[in-house]
Amino acid sequence: MATSSEAVISRLPDQAEARHASLQDATSVYDLLTIGMARRGQYAMLSECLERAMKFSFNEFHLWHQLGLSLMAAGKGVGAVSVFKECARMRPEDPSLPLLAAKVCIGQLHWFDEAEALSQTVVCMGEEAGEFLPRAYLSLGLSCSLQASEATLKADRNEFNKKALQALSKAHSLDPQDAEIAMYLALELALVRQVSAAMEPLQAALSLRSDDLHALHLLTLLLSAQKHHRHALDTLGLALSQHPDNFNLLFTKVKLEEALLGPAVALQTCEDMLQHWQSRYDVSQVSPGGRKPSIHLTLPDFQDTSTGSLSPPSVAVSRLEAALSEVSDISSTRRQGPTYIWATLERIWLQAGELFMADGRLKEAQFCIAEASSLFPNSHSVLLQRGRLAELRGHLDEAKNLYDEALAIHPTGERILGRLLVNTGRVHLGEKILRDAVQVHSTSHEAWSGLGEALQSRGSSQAPDCFLTALELEASCPIRPFTIIPREL
Missing domain, CATH: 1.25.40.10 (Tetratricopeptide repeat domain)
Known part of the structure; x- marks a missing residue:
């Protein structure tokens, strides 16, 4: 193998043979480096090493391809797409390269229109794409399906769904x-x-x-x-x-148990999820001061009576205040580690809060919402649930303000705000918000029902049509949205 002193990177024509030999030696070194680092998951470092090799790798497909794969594995999606496009320029006959770029666009970057264009280039190859043709139609179908879910105009959404069905049907017929x-x-x-x-x-x-x-x-x-x-x-x-470790399945289990067996049974599953979360992520590590952080992973039960001079409601309040003071003490400790870990915990607490509200146990619901809020205080999901709790307590102005804050962060929950406005006499504004909601969420029976109520309150003849649409949609409504199934290559 050539040493560094023997390496030739000159672009002069008479140095072509020596340059080729040096490149072969360097490629062998980088291949060994790739094997070693990939086994240890050190993709970020590997991509940095390969990037430095690009200065003497003009039109050298193998190194460019390795760089693209390393960037993809390291989560550097933008760079990976650019590199795969360069690889496709070098080998336009290879259908795998645009599909790799499309995979990154869908899974990491959410560039669905770009993924559609890349997939279409392989579809246009026809039979020359060989075994990649069904996968190209799959990629095209997923790109269109995801664009349909993001579309705000009904006509655009219908068009994307039509294209998605055509592409996926074609993929299925091919394979x-x-x-x-x-x-x-x-x-x-x-x-x-x-x-x-x-x-x-x-x-x-x-x-x-x-x-x-x-x-x-x-x-x-x-x-x-x-x-x-x-x-x-x-x-x-x-x-x-x-x-057994899949939280997405467990959230669906909670919803089904609530529908079949009631909130109390579903709350037990939430309790199990909290303990499962703790055992998986092992967050109760000893802190530098030698004390384990006190993380509440047990659902509250403020209904049992207690001995002493305090009445049960006072006991509930005192327990809640004590718990919340501890929450504030450890909120900074909690946020170590990947965001998705804490996002999952937030969802568990909010799910428990929903169940407590359904069971009429508002103190316990407040505790759960406070736990979620200590993780992500400005989360639109937390704000929506705080609004719902305020609404149940009759604090309608506070509820509206919280719903407004939530909608300013993320455009969901219009139907909740619209219904509140209708119920508090602001019918025209509520109707406008609900009309926007049925445009964006055309399969939401709650939004259509809310719009029907708004129209009915002012004597509109369109109200029965809205109620009928709501009934038809409710008849095919799943316990959780179909969009919770990941769409990725």
Whole structure:
């Protein structure tokens, strides 16, 4: 192997042979470096090393390809897409390169229009794309489906969904033995509320891969959309037996248990989720001062009576205040580690808060919301739930202000604010907000029902049509939105 003193990077024509030998030696070193670093997951460092090699790697496909893969693995999506595009320029006949770039656009960057364009380049290859052609149609279908979910205009959403169905149907016809394609075709049919039609490709997917997490979850949601909640819960039990650590499944379990068995049973599952979260992420590490941070991972129960001079309501208040003081002490300790860990914990607390509100236990709900708020004080989900709690307590002005804050951060919850405005006599403003809500969330039966109530309150003849639409949508509404199934390559 050549030493560094023998390396030749001159671009002069008479040095071509020596330069080629030096490049081969350097490539061998980088390949060994890639093997060693990849085994240790050191993709960021690997990508930095490969980037330094680019200055003498003009049109050297292998090193560019390695750089693209390392950037992709390191989560550097923008750089990875640029590199894969450069690779595709070097080898325009290779269909895998645009699809790799499309994968990054969908999974890391959410550049869905860019992913659509990249997928289309492979589709245009036709039969020359070979075994990559069904995957190109899958990528195209997912890109359009995701754009449909983001579209704010109904006409755009319908057009994207139409293109998604066409692409996914084509992918399925080209490769009926691909379980992933069949599952995503079923998901797209579910998203456009063709619930019965979605069962056929989903059964095909499960016959090919019976333990697939997303296929089992989708089957659960489809059964719940058909109001077969018991069968849905049984199916979910099967999925959890194979994927017991999946929080997405557990949130669906909570919703099904609430519908079938009531909030009290579902709260027990929330309690289990809190303990499961703690055991998985092991956040109760000893702090530098030698004391373990006191993280509340037990749902409150302020209903039991206590001995002493305090009455039960006073006990509830004193316990809540004591708990919240501890929460404020450790809020800085909690936020160590990846954000998604804490986002999951926030969702568990908010889910428990919803159940307590459904059970009429507002003190316990306040505790759970405070726990979530200590993690992400300005989260739109926290603000929405604080608004809901204020509304249940009759503090309508406070509720409206909280809903307004939540909508300023993230455009969800319009139907809640619209209904509140209608109920407090501000019918015209509530109606406007609800009309916007049904445009953005055209399959939300709550939004259509709220709009019907607004129109009915001012004697409009359009109210029955809204109520009818709400009934039709509710008949095919899953226990949780179909969009909770990830769409990624």
